Amino acid sequence: MKTNFFFLLVAFFLSHGISAQKFDNLALTPPMGWNSWNSFQCDGVNETVIKEMADAMVETGFKDVGYEYIVIDDCWQIGRDENGYIIVDKEKFPSGIKSLVDYVHSKGLKFGIYSDAGTKTCAGRPGSKGFERQDAETYAKWDVDYLKYDWCFTEGQDAIASYTLMRDELFKAGRPIVFSLCEWGENKPWEWAKDVGHLWRTTLDIDMGARYDGNIWGNLIGWSDLVDMQVGLEKYAGPGHWNDPDMLAVGNNNMPENEARAHFSMWCMLAAPLMAGNDLRDMTQVDHSILTNKELIAINQDVLGKQGxxxxxxxxxxxxxxxxxxxxxxxxxxxxxxxxxxxxxxxxxxxxxxxxxxxxxxxxxxxxxxxxxxxxxxxxxxxxxxxxxxxxx
CATH class of the missing domain: 2.60.40.1180 (Golgi alpha-mannosidase II)
Incomplete structure (x- = not known):
């Protein structure tokens, strides 16, 4: 009887991810970087844009204050080969992703890539479902540093199982990669994702165009609404495991200075990842000064790792x-x-x-x-x- 109980206990631990295979000592402070989606989405992203963003991150002083990740968000992949390995969109990225990773690394920065736990990405490109091993091996071979993993086209899938599977494949591939879960808070990832990923989305996407019109804020979810959704989640955050209320909207859609300052300040207070989404090649001095405020960044990056x-x-x-x-x-x-x-x-x-x-x-x-x-x-x-x-x- 005791022997049977022991095996049942082991099976329970394994099935619930107690024996975690997440890379430790990553994202000990909230990740800082830049993501392509807010400014370029699918049509505008390409090899030249990513290289110029890496250049701009250095030239504008963003790297000096702590920004380090350059993340492609969707639309870099176009198909799979006969063995299930991902095929890069050669029209957008003629030199391939490995060459682009090397370029970003040459700037003293880190490279992030995007995929999805479902059959397709949110933009309809090939997802990772059924090909987790091949994708993890590919990212390791390319020397990728960060993976944003979305939740589109996942009908019938279990979130914990899907994200844990990719976590395990990344670990087996052997390269330490920051794992960013993006399932929009639908399955309360703050309750289970500490041993699965390094950060997890707690909300749907930010509405970059939300503005006060006398009654309500925009049609989607404005940044101040996202702040409300973080109340009570502070106990789940800490070094290596962060609540993520989505990317920064500072510098997009002509966000007014007061809004941008408040938005950035609250993300710093929340110990949220600071992922800029504006065009770093062309920003106002106001937006630059907000996004590079060393005093606020020090609040965000404080090593105690407490969420406000x-x-x-x-x-x-x-x-x-x-x-x-x-x-x-x-x-x-x-x-x-x-x-x-x-x-x-x-x-x-x-x-x-x-x-x-x-x-x-x-x-x-x-x-x-x-x-x-x-x-x-x-x-x-x-x-x-x-x-x-x-x-x-």
Whole structure:
């Protein structure tokens, strides 16, 4: 009886992925990089674009502040050969993917690729279902560093089984690859994906065009809606396993400066992956300064690896906290209104966790010390904008 129980227990562990085969020591801070989809989607992506984005990531200083992945998102593959190995679209990528990977690596950057757990990708290209081994072997042979794995055309598939299968094939192929699960939060990946991937989407796609029109935000899901969906998920995130509320929309569809600043700030507070999606060759100085703000990036990349959480909610005015190393604390005042907000801060009354003694206060967007927590202060938070402080002992 005991022997039978032992075998049943082993079978249970194996079937539930307890014996995880995920590459460790990857994505110890949220991945930072650039993804092709938001700007180029399927029709616009090609070999020249990817090379020029790699060049621009270096030339614009993005690499210097931590951005490192260049990720092709769909539309690079066109078929499979007689052995099931993926065929590259030679019209778009005449030199092949391995040559492109080598080019990106020559810039001191890392290369990311895209596939799908279903029969087809979201753009209708060949998916990986049934060919997980061949694809994992191919990515390892090409020296790929990052895989975004989507969830289109997966009717009848089990998400845990599908993603675990690709995890195992990547591990068998032998090359450490950051595994980004993109099943849109449909199966609550935060509850099971820690041992499967390094990051997982918690939401549907961001609506880059969402704007306030007096009543609602856009037709799809605006970035502030995605913020709401992260509430309560902070306990699932940490080094090597991150909640992902989708790519950054800063620099796309003429996002206003206040919105871009708030959007980027909240992604940093949430310890979200920072995947830019704008055209790095042609961006405004405002967008550049937002996406390369070292003080905010330091909040995002803090090695303690804590996701921020909401500590006060006054309707359309919220206060968020993110614990940092050395006992520092990031505090974000988020004004969701279409009018400016004046707020009187009494640090003794705000419900900041692990708040002990006095702290100096640095305004991270102004890059100035603005006081200390032993006195009350007044701040003005513009419409759809933020004020972000770093509190230090």
């Amino acid at each position: 959480f909401k500590i006060e909610d006054y309707g359309n005015f919220e206060i968020w906290q993110k614990p940092l190393t050395n006992g520092d604390i990031a505090i974000c005042f988020f004004n969701r209104e279409i009018t400016d907000k004046n707020y009187e801060i009494d640090w003794s009354k705000i419900r900041v966790k692990d708040f002990e003694g006095d702290y100096k206060i640095k305004d991270l967007w102004q890059n100035t010390i603005v006081g200390a927590t032993d006195t009350k202060m007044s701040i003005d938070v513009p419409s759809r904008d933020v004020v972000v402080f770093r509190l230090s002992k």
